[in-house]
Amino acid sequence: MTPPAVTLLDVARAAGVSKSTVSDALQGSGRVAEATRDRVRAVAEELGYRPNSAARRLRRSSTGAVGLHLPQTATRLDYYMNLAFGAVQRAQEEGLDVVLLAPAGAASGPLASRVDGLLVIDPEVGDSAVPGLLDAGVPVVTGERYLGPSPTPTGAVVCDNAASLTALLDHVRDRGARRPALLAPAGTSAWAQALRETAAGWGAAHRTEVAVHTVPFAATAADIEAATRRLLTTDPGIDAVLCAPDGAAPGALRAAADLGRAVGGDLLIASCVDGTANRSANPPVTAVDLCPADYGRACAALLCDILAGRADPDTVRHHTWVLETRPSTAGPHS
Template sequence: MQQAPDVITLQHVADRAGVSRATASLALSGKGRIAPATRQRVKDAADDLDYVVNVMARNLRGSRSGAIGLYVPDHTLSFRYYMDVAFGAVEEAQASDLLVTLMPTAFAPRSGITEHLDGFIMIDPIDGDPIVERLLSGRSPVVSGEDAPADAEEPYGVVYGDHRRGIRLLLDHLWANGCRRPACLLPDRSIAWGRGMQDGYREWCAEKGIAEHMLVGDFQSTTEQVRGLLDGLLGALDGVDGIIAAPEGTALIALDAIRSAGLEIGHDLLLASYVDSDSLALVEPSITALDLHAREFGRQCMQLLADSLDGGSRRGERVEVAISVIERRSTRRIP
């Protein structure tokens, strides 16, 4: 019986499967026009031999590092949504044998700290961010999670949620439950989903023939600043009978403000969050929210970027990730 070699190479797999080395490589990478039976034969041979792809050698041949950068502005890192996006990207990266580096946000715009990375994913790029501008003007491919600033270079591709539609989903849900004058605490227009939400809210109010009650904050607003906006709204309620709060976490501040004002959710007004989190299902009453499918969002970003590194057949593609309502008690009227 022939003794198995100490180191299993791609050539051993090819010989076992009775194909060329090139065919074996394509079959194991999932590329090329190869008959399903041949692809399966190669995979079976690799399994029989316990073959492990030499990722380092493959990257050296392609002049790649095998690592990509994920850029998320540091003021968002405490939010569950962004961590779920990152986990989705990491899970998808495993299929392409890519490592994901969470990029530091405080490095100087001219720093060479990211020069070794093969490409980048940036999530919720903010207008005027010098790091966003540097990434988009560089030589490496960039995928943007939500639309990039209008005056920046075009990214390789965009993954996005339809936030104009998303805010309308929540507004329609509140309307169906008797809310006739909803107020919204929304992000400013420096990010794409802030623009989409504001536009969607204004359009919806115009269609219903009702007055707008829009409070605008940003990710860097403190808890005290958000609470001050909400206290002012509730102090001059002026018929407002519902609140939609964004970004993540502000619905809990709204819940406390409502209680402090002596108002009852389900009787005096309804409450919803634009972004879901674990805590919203656990508070009393539980708070209705949107599911932005964050992990799928991250996976789609990584799929686009992996395509760009493999030759780029999807340049300019826009991939929409669904948004859906998670109904909970905070938007149910008390009989």
């Protein structure tokens, strides 16, 4: 049986230094003391460490820029704009520019000659540009997993969307809701799939159906107002509406008011994505803060680390979220 290959982490543990120090010592880069460099190289030789040639190729940087691909509907959503600003800020700290790739031409042209790496955010199986981006010949980090077939990304930063929706459903249940509904996004992203699967699983666990209704991925407040009106008119027993799309929850507030429902009383309303629209609504809307600027920074940081040899290909990092409770889910007995 072939023994497992020795990794950078194995060398780091044996030498008593960090993985990034091992990488710098073996590549002759970074500010590593000569004695440390010699010790790391001796340990690597003793353990039989062999650098991965594919990984070495990924670390070659030449253009001074990385590309950023966002979903086609992202340009009017606060979430993606904040994410993009975070990514740009982190890349600039490494001396890299960020090139925003136009959706129509994202997969065309010799990308490998124009950028050192790519950030692909919320990749959808139905986005025809994504396979070409993943096969562009440069490292690719995705924000959320890509559910399509190969090629696969070099790395990913993921958020536990199942846990965030579970927390939101648990919260409205604790506040008295017994018949929740989810206005779920259309599309083939990992986020959309996670929300649907979690709603079904949570409903089964609590022996209560979560009514799932499909709305556009980038639904407007008007779209959500119409969807909420149809939902509550068809089934007045619904006592909580969870709205997935960014910035659209105020539409659910308007529909509830028109139908005479007391938001925060006999009807709880919450959002799967936080933003200015939720915080400034009347009443303010409970939401999951996905911390998009920090998420953008995390995606750019992983790509920079892969390019610099500080992280290995196939690295997956996890991003945190925060549940912000507000008066829209105060509950009937508050």
